[in-house]
Amino acid sequence: MKVGRSSGEDGRVVSPEAFESAFRLHFAPVYRFIAGRVGTAIAEDLAAETFATAYRRRASFEPGRASLRSWLFGIAVNLVRNHWRAEQHQLQLDARLVPETDFPDEVEAADRRVAAAWLAPRLAAALGQLTRDQREVLLLHAWAGLSHSEIAAALQIAPGTAWSRLSRARAALRELLGDFDFDLWVFSGPASDPARGGPDHG
Amino acid sequence: MADEIELLRLVSKLIPEPSTDAWVRARAAVAAAREEELLHEAADQSGGLPGPARLTRQVASRSRRRLALGSVAGVAAALAAASVALVAVQVPDARQHETQRAITAAYVVKRVDDALTAAGPTEITQMTVTASGTVTPGGTNTPTTAREWSYGNQWRSAIYSATGHPLYDDGISTSSVDTVVSFQTRTWARQPALRRPAKLAPGQRGCRQAVAALPWLFQPALPGVSLIGSSVSLLPTATALRTAISCGTLGMAGRQRIDGIEAIELSSRPGSPIAETIWANPHTYLPVRVVVRLAFGNAVLQRTADITWLRPTAPNVARLAVPIPAGFRRVPFDQAVRPIPQIPVRTPPTPRGL
Numbered sequence: 001m002k003v004g005r006s007s008g009e010d011g012r013v014v015s016p017e018a019f020e021s022a023f024r025l026h027f028a029p030v031y032r033f034i035a036g037r038v039g040t041a042i043a044e045d046l047a048a049e050t051f052a053t054a055y056r057r058r059a060s061f062e063p064g065r066a067s068l069r070s071w072l073f074g075i076a077v078n079l080v081r082n083h084w085r086a087e088q089h090q091l092q093l094d095a096r097l098v099p100e101t102d103f104p105d106e107v108e109a110a111d112r113r114v115a116a117a118w119l120a121p122r123l124a125a126a127l128g129q130l131t132r133d134q135r136e137v138l139l140l141h142a143w144a145g146l147s148h149s150e151i152a153a154a155l156q157i158a159p160g161t162a163w164s165r166l167s168r169a170r171a172a173l174r175e176l177l178g179d180f181d182f183d184l185w186v187f188s189g190p191a192s193d194p195a196r197g198g199p200d201h202g
Numbered sequence: 203m204a205d206e207i208e209l210l211r212l213v214s215k216l217i218p219e220p221s222t223d224a225w226v227r228a229r230a231a232v233a234a235a236r237e238e239e240l241l242h243e244a245a246d247q248s249g250g251l252p253g254p255a256r257l258t259r260q261v262a263s264r265s266r267r268r269l270a271l272g273s274v275a276g277v278a279a280a281l282a283a284a285s286v287a288l289v290a291v292q293v294p295d296a297r298q299h300e301t302q303r304a305i306t307a308a309y310v311v312k313r314v315d316d317a318l319t320a321a322g323p324t325e326i327t328q329m330t331v332t333a334s335g336t337v338t339p340g341g342t343n344t345p346t347t348a349r350e351w352s353y354g355n356q357w358r359s360a361i362y363s364a365t366g367h368p369l370y371d372d373g374i375s376t377s378s379v380d381t382v383v384s385f386q387t388r389t390w391a392r393q394p395a396l397r398r399p400a401k402l403a404p405g406q407r408g409c410r411q412a413v414a415a416l417p418w419l420f421q422p423a424l425p426g427v428s429l430i431g432s433s434v435s436l437l438p439t440a441t442a443l444r445t446a447i448s449c450g451t452l453g454m455a456g457r458q459r460i461d462g463i464e465a466i467e468l469s470s471r472p473g474s475p476i477a478e479t480i481w482a483n484p485h486t487y488l489p490v491r492v493v494v495r496l497a498f499g500n501a502v503l504q505r506t507a508d509i510t511w512l513r514p515t516a517p518n519v520a521r522l523a524v525p526i527p528a529g530f531r532r533v534p535f536d537q538a539v540r541p542i543p544q545i546p547v548r549t550p551p552t553p554r555g556l
Contacts, residue, residue, distance in 0.1 A: 016236070027228055031220040044224045048231035055235040120213045142210035143217075173206045180209075 011063030019058060023051055026069055030076050033144050038086045046083070050076045066153035073144050074154035077136055084132060091128035126176035134169035141166055233451060233471075307454040310466055310482065311447055317487040318447075322440035326353040326512040326519070329439065333505045350507075352439035353514060356522045373524040381524040382535070390526050391535040439509075443489055449476055460490055461508075486511070 013019045030050055035043035053075050054061075061071050080087065127135055140146045140154060152162035220228075321327075329350045346369075349360045358373030371383040380395035447468075455469035458481060465481035477495040482488065492507045512518040 019232075023228070023232065027225065028220055031224055031228075032214070032217045035220075036214055036217040040218060040221075040224075044221075044227050047220065047224060048228040051228050052231035052235040055232050056239065119209055120216060123209060123213050138207075138210065142207045143214045170206055177206060177209075 011068075013054075013058045013061055013068065019055060022054075022068055022072075026072050027051065029069070029144065030072055033073065033139070034076055034080060036143055037080055037090065037139065038083050039090045042083055042086055046076065046079045049079055053079070067150055069144070070146055070150035070153040073140060073146060073150075074156065077140070077154060081132070088128060091124045122177065122180070126173055129176055130169060130172055133165060134172055137162060137166045138169045138173060230449070230451070304453070307452060307468060310454070310468060310487070311452050313487040314447060314468075314480070314482050314489065315444055317482075318440045318444045318489070321488055321511055322438060322444075323354065324514070325440075326351060326514055326522070327439040328510040328512055328521070329507045331505055331507045350439070351522050353519070353522055354438065357438075358522050358524060371524050373522060375523070380535075381526075383524060383526060383530065385527075387533075387537075388527075388530050389533040389537065390530050391533055391537065393535040443492065446476075446478060446492070446494070447480065451476070452478075452480065455479065463490070465490055 013022045027047065031043055031047040034046045034050070038046065050072065054072055057075075061068065066074075127138075130138070136155065137151055140151045141148075146154060148163045148166065149159050151166065152159040155162065157165075327350075329348075329352075331348045331350055333346050333348075346364060347362045347366075349362075351358045351373075354376070355378070356374060356376055358371070360371045361369045363369055368385045370385065372381070374380050374395045378395045379392060381390070381392045383390040449470075451471050452468040453471045455467040457464045458467050459465070460481050463483055463485075466484050466487075467479065467481050469479040470477050479493045480489050481491040483490050488511050489509055491509065493504065495504050512521075
C-alpha cells in the first residue's frame with residue numbers, strides 16, 4: 001500500500017499544518033475502517049473522536065517508534081473496542097443481508113463488486129465467530145493495510161505477538177470458510193448459521 | 203490463488219467513503235480540541251490564579267465529555283465561561299495572543315447567541331438584503347435587494363429590482379395567511395400559508411445544521427428564485443442567525459464602523475465548511491450586518507444583510523403587513539406567483555474546503 005507523507009519535516013504532527021495534512025490523508029481510510037466494523041452511523045462519531053484524540057495527543061506521537069497511520073489506527077481500535085456490541089450486531093446484520101451495490105462502468109470492477117456483495121454475508125458470519133483480538137489484527141492487516149510491525153505498534157504488543165496472532169487469525173478464518181474454494185471462488189457446502197454468534201470474548 | 207486476506211480486501215470495497223457530514227463533523231471535533239488546548243495553555247499561564255485555572259479545567263473537562271458524545275455546540279459556552287475567569291491573564295507573545303483571540307471569539311459568539319435568543323420573541327428583525335453573484339456559472343450578475351421583516355410567526359419580504367423598482371411584496375400574517383403582490387403584473391393574491399414558521403429543536407445546531415441552513419437564510423433576496431407559495435418551512439430570522447453561528451468556526455476579525463458604531467467583526471476561519479462574516483453591536487451583541495457566501499460548483503452567491511432590531515410598537519408591527527396597492531387586481535395565487543421560478547428543495551451544496 002502506498003503511504004503518503006503527511007507530517008512535518010521531522011515526521012511529527014505537532015504543528016496545525018502538519019496535523020491538517022495528516023487529517024486530509026488519513027481521515028477517509030480511518031473512517032472506512034471504523035465504518036466497516038461498526039456501521040456508518042457510529043463511524044461518524046468515532047472517526048471524529050479519533051482525530052480529536054489524535055490532536056490532543058499529537059505531541060506523544062514519535063515517528064521513530066511507529067508510522068503515523070499505525071498510531072491513528074491504534075487510537076481508532078481503542079475507540080471501537082468500546083463499541084464491541086455494536087460491532088457484533090453489525091456483523092450479524094451483515095451476515096443476513098446481501099449489501100446493495102452500484103455497478104461501475106468497468107466490467108471487471110463491476111464483477112468484483114458483485115463478488116464482494118455475494119461474499120460479504122459469509123465473511124461477516126465468519127468474522128463474527130473470531131475473537132476480538134483475532135478480528136482486530138485481521139482487519140488492521142486486510143482493511144487498514146498495516147504490516148506486522150505496524151499492527152504491533154497500533155496495538156502496543158510485541159511484533160512477534162502480532163505476527164503469531166495474525167497467523168492464528170488467518171488460520172481461524174480459513175477454517176471458518178472451510179467449504180470455500182479459493183480457486184473457483186465458490187462455497188461448496190451450505191451456509192453456516194450466521195445468527196449463531198461467536199466466542200467474542202477477546 | 204486468492205486467500206482470505208484478498209477476500210477481506212474485496213469485501214472492504216463495499217464500505218462507503220466518508221460523507222460530507224462525516225468530514226465536517228471531524229473537522230469541528232478537531233477544531234474544538236484545538237481551542238480546548240489553547241484554553242488549557244491559557245489556564246496554565248495564569249499561574250497565580252489557581253481559582254480561575256481550576257474553573258477553566260473543569261469547564262474544559264465538561265466540554266470534552268460533550269464532545270465525546272458528538273456535540274460541539276457547548277464548546278463556545280464553555281470557552282465563554284472560561285474567558286470570564288481569565289480576564290486577568292496577561293498574553294505577551296503571539297501564541298498567547300492567539301489564545302486570547304480564540305477565547306474572546308468564543309465569548310462574543312456566546313453573547314451574540316444569548317442576545318439572539320432574547321431578541322427572537324421580543325424584537326422585530328428588519329433587514330435590507332442585497333444579493334449578488336450568479337445562480338448559474340456564466341449567468342448574469344444582477345444584484346437585487348429586499349427588505350425583510352421577521353417577528354414571531356409573522357414574516358414579510360419586499361423584493362426590488364436592480365434599478366430599485368418593487369417586484370414583489372410577500373408576507374405571512376399571524377393568522378397564517380400568505381399574501382403576495384406582484385408589481386410586474388399589478389395583481390395580488392391571498393391564500394392560507396403553506397409555509398409554517400419552523401422551530402429549532404434542541405440539538406438542531408452545529409456545523410451540519412449551519413451548512414444546511416445557509417442556502418435558506420435571506421432566501422427571498424436570491425436573484426430569480428423565491429419561496430413564495432412554496433411549503434418550505436421558515437425559521438424566524440433570529441433563530442436562523444443562531445443556527446448560522448453555531449458551527450463553532452467563527453474567529454475574531456477585528457472592528458469595523460457600521461452605522462456609527464464600532465461593530466465587532468467575526469469571520470469564518472479558513473477551512474470552515476461555511477463562509478460568513480458577522481458584525482455585532484458591542485453593546486447589545488445583536489448582529490447588525492451579516493455576509494454569507496454560497497458556492498454552487500463554480501457559481502458563487504453573496505448575500506449581505508444589514509439588520510435593525512425594532513421594538514414591537516404598533517407602527518413597527520404594521521410593517522409586517524403587506525399593503526395592497528390601489529388598482530391592483532386579485533388573481534388566483536399561482537397566477538401571482540408564476541413569474542418567479544420556484545427553488546427546488548434539495549440537498550445543500552457540498553461545502554468547499556473539505
